[in-house]
Amino acid sequence: MLEITDLHVRRGATHVLRGVSLAVGEGEIATLIGPNGAGKTTLLLTISGLLPVQSGAVSYRVDGEERALGNLPAERIVAAGIVQCPEGRQVFASLTVRENLLVGAYRRRARDDLRDDLERCYGLFPILRARQALSAGSLSGGEQMMLAIGRALMARPRLLLLDEPSLGLAPQVVETILDTVLEINRAGTTVLLVEQNAELALEIADRGYVMETGRIVHAGTGEALLDDPAVKQAYLGIAP
Amino acid sequence: MSQYYLQQLINGLMLGSLYALVAIGFSMIYGIVRLINFAHGDVLMIGAFATLALVAAGTPWLLVAPVVLLTGVLAGITIEQAVFRPIRGAPQVTGFIATLALSVMIENGGVMLLSPQPRNFLFPDVMRTRVPIGPATVSLTDLVIIATTLVLAGVLVLIVRRTRLGMAMRATAENLPVARLMGINVNRTIMAAFALGSALAAIAGLLWGGRFGQIDPLMGLAPGLKAFVACVIGGVGSIGGAMLGGYLLGLGEVLFVGLLPPEYSGYRDAFVFATLIVVLLVLPNGLLGRSEEERA
């Protein structure tokens, strides 16, 4: 579905992505793990159109059509079905919970299904229904994560990009969130999950990539990477 | 209530309404691009002169207001595209200097093309009728100004709180990159904020000219600066704050002149800016604002 070939991206003077190549198949959960500063967030921002591509290709295949995402403006990428849940959740604190969900659906033309989609979100995350009139800034970290995911879902994504959903959350909350991600995937949404918590990510992923300093250094299925000794040592904290 | 006190109150509310109209637009623009639009006061001037031109051309008064609103919209969009868009992302000081330069250009352009002499400008005679309130009377002009401000402010609040565009503006004002991730076209949204804010400033120009009878190319500078003071008092970035600040400033100015002996009335502008400095130091977020940025 998503194919990235030899991508180079600069942020300011820094050459962050140095020839990244990866692929995400339709319907699967792919995960990208790696240390801080590797460029994972940069990659997601580039896919979403917030950063310009220096060289390389980002290709998106859906419903038989193929498009080069390259330097499309962010609004068109969202319209094409690629929606991101950004790092640090970043809900709109000055809007209510309900308004946050509605703003997620901003791009959609057919406004009638909105109520149904809202209901579906509330079904997935009942706590949001209870808090729907409150300002999003008053929610706890875990609740904000649910809101951020719900907001992304309101856009009816074909490909959902998640940037470090586990950041700053208690382990139990993280498990709930990741279970929800699995549910979303089973319902038909492809997921590209960027995570620092390598173990959890690889456990639910079909395919995994390890990124270090702007390059992909390991690739394989989720299981394979879990067993890979190099990955185990560097990211899973298991002594050789 | 005696005529004198009623008149003072109405003066304060009238002046406050004019300040509020300009301050609301200013606050909307500041909220969304985090830059002081120095040229905002000059849009007031453009609105006043547009009114003069329309009236001179024989346009019926009922049409004048909508056309002036439109003029404001066009002015705002032009300003945004010509100056604000190219410097987006530049440091705050650069933006300030650029809008200051724009203001100088517009004002001197006006002097160049229209001469610095003030022009007279009168509302139709009906506006001078006096409306009885209790034992005293009030000029219709003043009531119209206050009413127009409340109506337009109400409309704007509706737009911001209830429409899709309003939601986009609030989201963009809070977090521009994430607003883009929602699929919001932030360029158009910012342009809309400028359009709406400038429309209000243009109408303020129409009202100002009619109330004070004289317009000149430099008339926008003082209201523009005072609108900034109003926003600081009320809390930058919120419509309610701008209105509150505008009315407090208007009433405060009138009170200042009214209560103190006449030798001190010349100090009213000094009073306004001294208030600005005090508020910036003591209450940096204003009365209603949120603490989002460092000012001190």
Next chain:
Amino acid sequence: MRTIRRDWLAGSALIALGAVAVAMIEALLSDYLVTLACIALIYVMLTVSLQVTNGLTGLFSLGHPAFMTIGAYVAAILTYPTQRKGFMMPDLPPWLATQQWDLLPAMLIGAAAATLSAVIVGFCVLRLKGHYLAVATLGLIIIVRVVINNLDGYTRGGLGLSGVARLTDLWWVYAWTVLAVYVAWRIKHASLGRAMLAIRENEMAARCMGIDVFRTRLLAFVLGAFFAGIAGALMVHLVSVITPGSYGIPLAFNLVVMVVIGGTGSITGGIVAAVAISLLGEALKPFEETLELYGLSQVLIALGLILMLRLRPQGLFGSGEGTYLLGRARRAPQAAT
């Protein structure tokens, strides 16, 4: 050791050259052109002192005209001929009304008044950041204008003072300008200048390095005000007339233009920009008259600024001193070998 001596030689040579130029201008050019030269140099002084406040320290202060006004009025009142003083400014206390001072002491008192105001104002507003400081200092311009306007027993208010003694000459202006440039240059190339740049770039980091941020900012602000006061005094004794609004927001804007176009933090840039823009403004005046397009020079200056901000935001010389121009000349001989 050798480089310090070389700098002293180069500096002295430049000053001597300047003195020769001044002598020639005084001797050969018309009164009008001499006045023009004075004005250009006064602008240089203003710009260079503003570079220390704005350019080096990053304090976006628009307050220079306010301090000019204070310095100018105080000096003018002191030097005003006693015959007309009592009549023009009736509220002046008798001990003042009978004094008529020379330029230098009057100027120094004027500058002292400006400096004192700057200290007081500085304590109030220097904690503000970015454009909030800018608007607060704009407010200062308005406050000073209003106060002087209303104290008309002392200052003739809106009528302004005319007939101020024409005491300024090109030598005075040159001497003070050289002093201003020298002070700015020395500050910039000393640890104080580096502290100022540090504050401009990252205040938190500067604080962590032990720099007393507030005192440094105050110093930059007050120093700028001192030279602004001197400039005001020189200006009023050049054109003989002053009103409360003489040095106001348009002047503040033009000074900002000079600082930005020259390059924030560049002394040489400031000098070049000040001379160029003040001469340009004067050169355009006859066109404004004949075409009846008053305000044209301002529009062009503003347009120039906007273009500069878009195309070359660091100004002509950035934060440096244009040595890259010299650099090419220096490098060439080596390439030949």
